[in-house]
Amino acid sequence: MHLATHLSDAELHDLLLGKLPDAAEGAAESHLAECPACQARAATARSCDTFVQLVTAAGTRVAAARAAAATPAPESPTDAAATQVYSGPPVVLALVGAPAGLVGHSRYKLVRRLGAGGMGDVWLAEHAVMGRPVALKVIRPEFLARPGAVERFRREVRAVAALHHPNIVAAFDADEADGTHFLVMEYVPGEALSDVVRRGPLPVADACRAVRDAARGLAHAHAAGLVHRDIKPANLIRATDGATKVLDFGLVGAGAEAVTATDLTGANMVMGTPDYIAPEQATDACTADARSDVYALGCTLYHLLAGRVPFPGDSTLQKLDAHRDPARTPDPVAGISAKLARVLARMTAKDPAARYQTAEAAADALDRFCVTLVDEAQPVAVVGAPPRSRRRFAVAAGLLFALVAAAGAAVVQHRIKTDTGELVIETTGDDVEVVVKQGGKVVEVYDTKTKQKLVLKSGVYEFEVNGKATGLTLDIDRATLKRGDVVVAKITREKAPPAKPAEIEPAKPVRLQELTTLKQKGNLYHLDFSPDGKRLSVRGDGVAIWNTETGKVAKEFTDEKVLWLSTRGDGKAVACYSETAGEGWVNVRDLVTGAQLHRVGPVPPRGCWGVHFTPDGNHLLICVHELIYRATLKTEAIEKVITGPQWNEMRFAEFSPDGTKLLIPDTTFTLNGQREAVLLVREYPSLRVVGRIPLPGLPQNSVRMAKWTRHGTAIVGILHTGELIGTDWPGDKKLFAVKAHESEGNLAAFADGGRFASISNDGWLRVWDSLTGKKLGEVRTSAAMWGVAVSPDGKVIATGATNGEVKLWSVTELDAPKP
Amino acid sequence: METSLSWLGRLSDGAADDWQRLNDLYSPLLAGWLTRAGVPAADRDDIIQEVLMVVVRRVAEFEYCGPGAFRAWLRGILANHTKKFFRTRPIAPSVDLDQLAGDDTALSKIWDREHDEYVAARALRAVExxxxxxxxxxxxxxxxxxxxxxxxxxxxxxxxxxxxxxxxxxxxxxxxxxxxxxx
Known part of the structure; x- marks a missing residue:
């Protein structure tokens, strides 16, 4: 009988704290259940240890985080849930260099240092009463040393505090604590454009949008009589919602007087940053007016577009001279339209009277470049006049260039295929080497001697002459290549006939019939037909290559546990991704012999979403969580080419049928800090963003797979809910949204462009019209399905199920029912 | 979520989901400390990856000597990689990384407390x-x-x-x- 012996104090204590060993636990629990006396002792015992204290503290945190999540608040630095950054309580001990007056301030609680500026450090703080985050800009004492400077600083800040505009970072107050003067500002979570541009030039529309936003904010301040005097990328913040805001209004004006003229470096620092300063301001800081801000904004735009400052030079003085010299103009920016180049030139005109007279006018001029139009990418300088007609959607508009060698000399020929034409470069002899650049990046060329071939797409190309050749000049206007006065080569430009997509037949209903079932081990996520349709690569526990005509396994690789695979466009090689010893590697194997051709890696094994051969078959894209790596097979070199937003899963990376565009998932932030899904279209190989399809209301990572349909003029995606969404491309017109399946699934497009197939773990295989989203046929299997592929001729569909069954289905067209 | 040491022991086998688990568990904590140290947002993920890669590579050498050994080891790796990062940048850290690296300093005690609270909070959510x-x-x-x-x-x-x-x-x-x- 359990009642016979009561629990000892030690036993009771251990039981209450969950520390009793398993062997003793059962007996103790049984006794407790029947012994009111021991229950009473347990109910009043004060059993606690450090572990329970820890659980109590942790539990309090969890409860607080849940309460915070239940009442959405503007993103604050302690909002761990929204940012996936765990911030403990503010650690005052650890704050190095915190100004004395601000440690333990009654109104503001320092959280962390956000950054350092010319005038002093910026700290993130929390308003002790309001609880809202603010940014404190601590002004270095030397800026306010002169008599009366503090008063002027405060007056100026109050004027700035009166400004309310979505494109201006609001200033709340100027305050002082123990001799430390600081400015209290709105805290804008986001990134300074100086940090953004450090990663490379911005897409044209992005850059224009940022500068237009800033111009709107400036216009508002100018109307109130305030000039910024120090516009630069570091003073423009792109908030997480995408809007750009101007920072540090009024500080320069307040501080400028405090600095003596002899202190040249100091003076430069406060009167404007030499990379962006207007000529008149560089001459005499007091003459700066609204137009000086327009100039600085123009220089900022130049920096964002070109990825470099207008006058890269060594010294401050050289830079100031360059701005002041009427004869000096910055090098042209590659890859922008002539119209945008004119707007840029007008913003950065040396004579204030020749500029846009107001920031508003500059904003209006930039407005039309803020939407992503493909013809932004039309070449400007090298190929002469831009095309006359505006082809909004002419991504594939091929331009045929021919660089024809002048008489004589042996000819070296380079041929570059574009999607709709060929670029032929012929040079005389081996002392001239023509390098073709695209978007500032050198792209290899085809060389008839070495038989190296690289297929490029249309886009902006620059020509550069290297090698032993000297004294060559490239006449941009007439597009001729000269040595001294002798014309060595001419560039002629012809428009290639536009490639016409094959007519899309109106999609007819189909009947789906099971042909055969193949058994394979493991979950079948991956199926891939060879271009001739005779081979089907299947990823189960290993990789099997099935002969679809005989139904037999032609080749099997079981020596590695392959997680993803991709068949090369020529059907001769297969890339297999696997993970070993904490690293991800891709083996490229010969599809027939199984021999290893290349091995690339390593990538971090943090969630691979697929490997994809590029259309030319020379590279592989490896999608790892939010990253995309590009591996060059020839050299087996690997580089990180795309870094997506945090937690954005690169579940797909789909090349358009013509191989010029890449479709990937992306994430955007809504005003209230939610992460929403976006489809992003990037040009390949430049990876420049050419389109963005927002999906309002759909959470991040909700698009499980997306495919190009209608020969690259439409996109279809399947959501986590099993819904299908179809959208026009480009044009972002919604074509359809249908509930296709009970849960998420996978897609495959038919080569004819008119149809696509979908499967899901609900067991259904369905075929759809890619224009209307109308169901054309369906069949049900017993198993949950994950993989789907359509044969190149569109007559067979392969599906892979979680039970290891691969099924082949015949697709038979039926006559459309009479209306 | 599994947080026990047996799972850490398995990490060196290189299973993908164990890596994912390590990443999911520790990324937010590391990100919080990197933020506090003044590492720009754009660089935080790279450092986190580096730190966790070191954990995976060297977990086999890690000697378990009592509770708290792992968190101290992780703290050391984090401090070293953060120091390395700041050596290549013109900015200074906003916390004293030597203090973070040292044992028995005020900062290392804060790390210990936060680490435990954080891991315990994750465990609470996981077992609920x-x-x-x-x-x-x-x-x-x-x-x-x-x-x-x-x-x-x-x-x-x-x-x-x-x-x-x-x-x-x-x-x-x-x-x-x-x-x-x-x-």
């Missing part, structure tokens, strides 16, 4: 679903909200015995989950 809602509530009201067992029994509508056992069982489960990781 394993218990009946009433059991969980009985545990929560006692241990987190500090109510006496009799009060909780009345509030939740369970017997006194059930309330006492709820606390005992959840704590036991948490202890198993966190064994070796926290003090």
């Amino acid at each position: 679903g394993d218990f009946a809602p009433a059991t969980w509530q009985a545990f929560r009201r006692q241990v987190i909200d500090g109510l006496a067992p009799a009060e909780v029994a009345a509030e939740v509508g369970l017997s006194l015995n059930a309330v006492i056992l709820a606390k005992s069982r959840v704590l036991k489960r948490l202890r198993a989950k966190l064994r070796g990781l926290v003090e």
Whole structure:
């Protein structure tokens, strides 16, 4: 009988704290259940240890985080849930260099240092009463040393505090604590454009949008009589919602007087940053007016577009001279339209009277470049006049260039295929080497001697002459290549006939019939037909290559546990991704012999979403969580080419049928800090963003797979809910949204462009019209399905199920029912 | 979530989901400290990856010598990689990284406390679903909200015995989950 012996104090204590060993636990629990006396002792015992204290503290945190999540608040630095950054309580001990007056301030609680500026450090703080985050800009004492400077600083800040505009970072107050003067500002979570541009030039529309936003904010301040005097990328913040805001209004004006003229470096620092300063301001800081801000904004735009400052030079003085010299103009920016180049030139005109007279006018001029139009990418300088007609959607508009060698000399020929034409470069002899650049990046060329071939797409190309050749000049206007006065080569430009997509037949209903079932081990996520349709690569526990005509396994690789695979466009090689010893590697194997051709890696094994051969078959894209790596097979070199937003899963990376565009998932932030899904279209190989399809209301990572349909003029995606969404491309017109399946699934497009197939773990295989989203046929299997592929001729569909069954289905067209 | 040391031991085998688990568990904590140290947002993920890669590569050499050994080891790797980062940048860290790297400093104690609280909070979220809602509530009201067992029994509508056992069982489960990781 359990009642016979009561629990000892030690036993009771251990039981209450969950520390009793398993062997003793059962007996103790049984006794407790029947012994009111021991229950009473347990109910009043004060059993606690450090572990329970820890659980109590942790539990309090969890409860607080849940309460915070239940009442959405503007993103604050302690909002761990929204940012996936765990911030403990503010650690005052650890704050190095915190100004004395601000440690333990009654109104503001320092959280962390956000950054350092010319005038002093910026700290993130929390308003002790309001609880809202603010940014404190601590002004270095030397800026306010002169008599009366503090008063002027405060007056100026109050004027700035009166400004309310979505494109201006609001200033709340100027305050002082123990001799430390600081400015209290709105805290804008986001990134300074100086940090953004450090990663490379911005897409044209992005850059224009940022500068237009800033111009709107400036216009508002100018109307109130305030000039910024120090516009630069570091003073423009792109908030997480995408809007750009101007920072540090009024500080320069307040501080400028405090600095003596002899202190040249100091003076430069406060009167404007030499990379962006207007000529008149560089001459005499007091003459700066609204137009000086327009100039600085123009220089900022130049920096964002070109990825470099207008006058890269060594010294401050050289830079100031360059701005002041009427004869000096910055090098042209590659890859922008002539119209945008004119707007840029007008913003950065040396004579204030020749500029846009107001920031508003500059904003209006930039407005039309803020939407992503493909013809932004039309070449400007090298190929002469831009095309006359505006082809909004002419991504594939091929331009045929021919660089024809002048008489004589042996000819070296380079041929570059574009999607709709060929670029032929012929040079005389081996002392001239023509390098073709695209978007500032050198792209290899085809060389008839070495038989190296690289297929490029249309886009902006620059020509550069290297090698032993000297004294060559490239006449941009007439597009001729000269040595001294002798014309060595001419560039002629012809428009290639536009490639016409094959007519899309109106999609007819189909009947789906099971042909055969193949058994394979493991979950079948991956199926891939060879271009001739005779081979089907299947990823189960290993990789099997099935002969679809005989139904037999032609080749099997079981020596590695392959997680993803991709068949090369020529059907001769297969890339297999696997993970070993904490690293991800891709083996490229010969599809027939199984021999290893290349091995690339390593990538971090943090969630691979697929490997994809590029259309030319020379590279592989490896999608790892939010990253995309590009591996060059020839050299087996690997580089990180795309870094997506945090937690954005690169579940797909789909090349358009013509191989010029890449479709990937992306994430955007809504005003209230939610992460929403976006489809992003990037040009390949430049990876420049050419389109963005927002999906309002759909959470991040909700698009499980997306495919190009209608020969690259439409996109279809399947959501986590099993819904299908179809959208026009480009044009972002919604074509359809249908509930296709009970849960998420996978897609495959038919080569004819008119149809696509979908499967899901609900067991259904369905075929759809890619224009209307109308169901054309369906069949049900017993198993949950994950993989789907359509044969190149569109007559067979392969599906892979979680039970290891691969099924082949015949697709038979039926006559459309009479209306 | 699995946080026990046995899982850390398995990390060196290189299984993808174990890596993912390590990443999911520790990324937010590391990101918080990197933020506090003044590392720009754009660079945080890279450092986190570096730190966790080192953990995976060297977990086999890691010598377990009592609770707290792992978190101290992780702290050392984090401090070193953050220091390395700041050596290549024109900005200075906003926390004293030597203090973070050292044992028994004020900052390392804050790390220890936060690490334990953080891991415990994750464990709490992870095991909650394993218990009946009433059991969980009985545990929560006692241990987190500090109510006496009799009060909780009345509030939740369970017997006194059930309330006492709820606390005992959840704590036991948490202890198993966190064994070796926290003090």
